Amino acid sequence: MGKKIILLQLYFLILSLCCNPALEEKSCILETSQRAVYSEDYSLEENVALDFLSASPGKLWPEFKPDITQYYLTVPAEVSSIEIIAIARESFFAEIGGRSILLNGEVERIPLESDNPININLNNNYGEGKVYSIDVKKMSRLPIENYSFEEFNDQNQPFKWTMTGTGGVVSTNSFAHSGNYSASFASLTSTISGRELMSSAIEINPSKDSILSVWFFLEEVSGAVAERVSVSLKIYYFADKECTIKASTASATMTKISLDEQGQWQRVFYERSSSQIPQDAVAIKVAIRACYEKDAGGTSKDKIFFDDVEVQQ
Secondary structure (H helix, E strand, O other), rough: HHHHHHHHHHHHHHHHHHOOHHHHHHHHHHEEEEEEHHHHOOOOOOOOOEEEEEEEEEOEEEEOOOOOOEEEEOOOOOOOOOEEEEEEEEOOOEEEEEEOOOOOOEEEEEEEEOOOEEEEEEEEEOOOEEEEEEEEOOOOOOOOOOOOOOOEOOOOOOOOOOOOOOOOEEEEOOOOOOOOEEEOOOOOOOOOOEEEEEOOOOOOOOOOOOEEEEEEOOOOOOOOOHHHEEEEEEEEEEOOOOOOOEEEEEEEEEEOOOOOOOOOOOEEEEOHHHHHOOOOEEEEEEEEEEEEEEOOOOOOOOOOOEEEEEEEE
């Protein structure tokens, strides 16, 4: 009899606990709060996302936003790999080209053998996934006549290049970045426009980004500084292939800079996006400029050499 009473008491105790509204409310609050921990800011699907993505060299287009998954990247022709930095919103599995990666802000170097998309595949523990894709396009080198100044007349003046003002230029074997020759102004002035060497016509596509580059070498002088000479690049735009008709925007000029060191070859770049190129331009001429800086100890006799002129689109 005593055992039956005890069992009945336990039964009513359990029943009262199960039917207690206060406990049910606490249980509901606990369950709701646990769900809120995960979905406080994002839904389950939105958590499968990146909060940061960058690529180098170049710049992603459009600008990164977590909800945009398709991007485009233009890189110079010589680029052999891309550096990707990505940060995930939550912890999940990720891979690029079948290789598992950590999306914690570390640099991931991706080999680039040709134009190809870089796909970042994300998957969480709930079977949800998302793919961020970067469509990589390598630029092509445009043909430039006598780009390395190896061809010249009996006065050592390089063929297919023209001085726009006073002064002279010669091909010389004193220094060369490639081949046997580079070019150098016979003398410098104190203004950047005082010495300018212009190429022959180069056909372009105005709807593509462009990169102009030239290798420079400042002859080393004991006790002197690299800042004593400045260089600049200029692009002239034309609406015809023969370069007789100026485009709607006639030219663009790079701000003059000094080299980092004397006695070392340094590549100088001038980049123009398609939005900065006049859409009626079908050809360009590129110009190399240099001047001495009197305040930094420069003189008209300072020697700056240039070589391997290149335009990529």
